[in-house]
Amino acid sequence: MDMTQAVLLTIITAATPLLLAAIGELIVERAGVLNLGLEGMMATGAACGFAAATVSGSTGLGVIVAMLSAMLLASLFAFVTLTLGANQVASGLALTIVGLGLSGLIGAGFVGTSRTAVPGLSMEGLSDLPGFGKVIFGQDPFVYAAWALTLLSIVFLRWTRAGLVLRSVGENQASAHAIGLPVLKIRYWAVLFGGACAGLAGAYLSLVYTPFWSPGMTAGRGWIALALVVFASWFPFRLLLGALLFGGATVLQLHAQAASLGLPSQLLSALPYLATLLALVLMSLGRRGGSAAPGSLGQSFVPDR
Amino acid sequence: MEADETSTVAADSAKQSQMLPTIEAGLADDSARTSGLLVQMTGITKRFGAFTANDSINLGVERGQIHALLGENGAGKSTLMKILNGLLRPDEGEIVWDGETVQFESPQDAAKLGISMVFQHFSLFENLSVLENIAAALPGSIRKNGFNLRRLSKRIEEVGEAYGLALSPARPVNSLSAGERQRIEIIRALLRDPKLLVLDEPTSVLTPQEADALFVTLEQLAQKGCGLLYISHKLDEVRRLCSKATILRGGKLVGECDPRSEDVRSLAAMMVGTHVPEVRSQALHKIGDVRLEVEALTLPAPDMHAKSLNHIMLTVHGGEVLGIAGIAGNGQSELFAALSGEILAPQARTILIDTMPVGHIDIESRRALGAAFIPEQRLGHGAVPNMALSDNLVLSRHGTDRLDRYGMVNFRRARRLSDEVVSKFDVRISGKNPLASSLSGGNLQKFVVGREILARPGVLVVDQPTWGVDAGAAVAIRQALINLAAQGAAVLVISQDLDELFSISDRIAVLHEGSLSAALPTGQVTRETIGLMMAGSEVDDAA
Incomplete structure (x- = not known):
């Protein structure tokens, strides 16, 4: 395996958990809900997924449990913000704290245990193609799931009626309600989908990326995913680019540290975050006159009766 | 993910032509029943705190009837319509639809029965295109047959053409004028195959020609058995179109009548409780110096969907009202923005207030020079x-x-x-x-x-001063504008209401495709002349 291919592989691996979590959040935000609890849902997914996979010995079961646990947290968030109409920012922050705490509790008995990572795909002939064989045909199922989700969400938002209805609800909740669209129902489904994606991203971290559990292993990736949604101006394809850019910056700084360029390692570790900031600034400069955010983002919906 | 809902253009085309809503389709199964009571609201009461918006109101609409709902601003018409649309729950009273008592938990319930509404304050999605705005509101039944935006887009253009409501489906709503937005609301409601169509002030931002085309459409709908509830302050329209009228005042039902056997004054008197005064022009009408001058203003379109302004020349003297007529979307918003300073002119000297060049300064600095501005959209x-x-x-x-x-x-x-x-x-x-x-x-x-x-102010620029305002209030606003001019101010009124312009302006100019005609003294032109100038080319929006 040559050097380029190895670098590409690590970039994709670093980008995948971000992409998974961010796609879910993008759909949630397109429906007009701001769920800042991404980090908490990811951490809980990672802990529950690892625990279930270790106890049962089945990776598949681990993934399902990871998704369900994060969806459970998401449904709690949905109940509080949608049914009760609570503030979404405060509820989301609380969800992060709850999720991180819960993950520590669940994972406490599993610290120090490790599993073998989920293997990548191996296709006779194709995976061994020189150049990009392994990049395209040799990834683990999560990577393909992330790509498929990106593609599906583009199709869903752009071309389906359900996607249009979801965007309408996020754009102007009062209008959507007035013309007879079920605002809260659509938002419930969106938030649950976001939870499932966050759980999947968490499972990727504890079952593939670093196949063990340690508290706080999400390391702010939930927040980066939130920033990526803004960076992508709520378009899934730009999200894919953003995730790869961030993954690239992560890998680059590791290589730079290894090559001992004489720069302080702290500066290099900050590189991915600086890249995100820089990208956000450039985006804002390039898009003058209003933001692309969904019109009803973060607003509670309590219709007059 | 609902990938199965993805539309494929290659799908069976015969089936596809059926999936699209046609105005006829929804009514076809009802064709046998084109008369009889469609909906009856009885004893409807709605309170907001101590304020009673609707006090025991009865309203019945028959199939095939165009029923007017009249009343001043704040008489309770909108509240009653929100109840009928499921947006509000009445405190007392019942709604009987087609012989069955119904309770609406949300607008969805009303939509399922076939109640469709054209709102006065638009219920549109600003950042979505015209096409998407319409597609989102179409009923779920289309979903079963697939979802084809391309065909819907064609359908919108066809319906728009057929009913004189031209729209280009790809444009985002935030770039459209009030008149164009109104067209979307109307086409959207028509495409939903309504059994009962509620229209709240649908013609207030349409041209006379557009309104005429709309009336033909509404009469066709009524003939097919659709019930229509028509809210308007233009009593001439009501007399022409409606066979029954219900009149509200202060939240109470004050009477029902056949508007065709009443005249405008008696209808207005029932609404207001007294006789409505008419605008009196000020006898002493001194025309003074030029206070507002636009000198060869050329402005590129601020975004790809807006109109550019071409070499606009105008002067308004102190003591004078200059009216600017034109169909919605011909550059009115852009002209207003340039005059107010929301968009700065390329050179300072293209706009002068009391001979001071102001093209380069912002709205607050222009106010400091004695100018005032009233934009078209009051909310927001x-x-x-x-x-x-x-x-x-x-x-x-x-x-x-x-x-x-x-x-x-x-x-x-x-x-x-x-x-x-x-x-x-x-x-x-x-x-x-x-x-x-x-x-x-x-x-x-x-x-x-x-x-x-x-x-x-010494200079007042106002865009659509009486849009969606009742007769009494409209007279008061117009009178205030005339009085202001009589005190020596220069007043520039942009309006699509020709009656309004003829009643208050000293001179009228027409804005068409971003170009302004010379201003003609009101006494020397006819409505027909102005109408022809406004219509310069009717198809402009489809291009």
Whole structure:
């Protein structure tokens, strides 16, 4: 395996958990809900997924449990913000704290245990193609799931009626309600989908990326995913680019540290975050006159009766 | 993910032609029943706190009937319609639909029965395209047959052409004028195959020709058995179109009549309770010096969907009202923005206020020179919905009325000035100093107009001063504009209401495709001439 291919592989691996979590959040935000609890849902997914996979010995079961646990947290968030109409920012922050705490509790008995990572795909002939064989045909199922989700969400938002209805609800909740669209129902489904994606991203971290559990292993990736949604101006394809850019910056700084360029390692570790900031600034400069955010983002919906 | 809903253009085309809603399709199964009672609302009462918006109101609409609902601003028409649409739940009373008692938990329930509404304050999605706005509102039945935007887009163009409501489906709504937005609402409601269609002031931003085309459409719908509820302040329209009228005043039912056997004055008298005065032109009409001048203003379109302005020349003298007629979307918004300073002109000398070049300075600096501006959209542009009236007054008059000192706002003075507007312009409010959003459309308009006029400007530019305002309030607003001019101010009125322009303007010019005609003295032109100039080319929007 040559050097380029190895670098590409690590970039994709670093980008995948971000992409998974961010796609879910993008759909949630397109429906007009701001769920800042991404980090908490990811951490809980990672802990529950690892625990279930270790106890049962089945990776598949681990993934399902990871998704369900994060969806459970998401449904709690949905109940509080949608049914009760609570503030979404405060509820989301609380969800992060709850999720991180819960993950520590669940994972406490599993610290120090490790599993073998989920293997990548191996296709006779194709995976061994020189150049990009392994990049395209040799990834683990999560990577393909992330790509498929990106593609599906583009199709869903752009071309389906359900996607249009979801965007309408996020754009102007009062209008959507007035013309007879079920605002809260659509938002419930969106938030649950976001939870499932966050759980999947968490499972990727504890079952593939670093196949063990340690508290706080999400390391702010939930927040980066939130920033990526803004960076992508709520378009899934730009999200894919953003995730790869961030993954690239992560890998680059590791290589730079290894090559001992004489720069302080702290500066290099900050590189991915600086890249995100820089990208956000450039985006804002390039898009003058209003933001692309969904019109009803973060607003509670309590219709007059 | 619902990938199975993805439309494929290659799908069976015969099946696809059926999936699209046609205006006829929804009514076909009802064709046998084109008469009889469709909906009966009985004893409807709705209270908001201590305020009773609807007090035991009865309203029945028959199939094939065009039923007018009349009343002043704040009479309770909108509340009643929101109840019928499922947006509000009545405190008392019942709704019988087609012989069965129904209760609406949400607008969805009303939509399922076939109740469709054209709102006065538009219920559109700003950042979506015309096509998407319409597609999102179409009923779920289309979903079963697939979802084909391309065909719907074609259908919108066809329907628009057929009914004189031209729209280009790809444009985003935020780039459209009020008239164009109104067209979307109407086409959207038509495509939903309504059994009962409620229209709240549908013609207030349409041209006479567009309105005529709409009336033909509505009559066709009625013939097919659709019930129509028609809310309008234009009593001529009501007399022409409607066979029955229900009149509300102060939340109570005051009478029913056949508008065809009444005249405009008697209808207005029933609405208001007294006779409506007419606009009196000021006898002493001194035309003074030029106070507002536009000298060869050329402005590129601010975004790809807007109109560019080409070599606009105009002068308004002190003591004079200049009317600018034109169909919605011909550059009115852009001209207003250029005059007010929301868009700066390329050279300072293209716009002059009292001979001072102002093309390069912002709206606040122009106000300091004695100008005032009243934009078309009162909610969101003319006033901040979730701020109290006095705070809204501070926003436009803080500089000219010394409402701030060292950065501190003099709220007491702002309250006094705002109360002055409320009392002098007869703004009906509930509570003291309420939020702008709590006022009905006409009352908020009176407030916004009053706020600017009481600043005693030397130059006033106003866009659609009486859009969606009842007859009494419209007369009051027009009278205020004339009186302001008589005091020596230059007043420029942009309007699509020809009756309004003819009743208040000294001269009229026509804006078409971003170019302004020469201004003609009102006494020397006919409506027909102006109508022809406005229509220059009717197909402009489809291009």
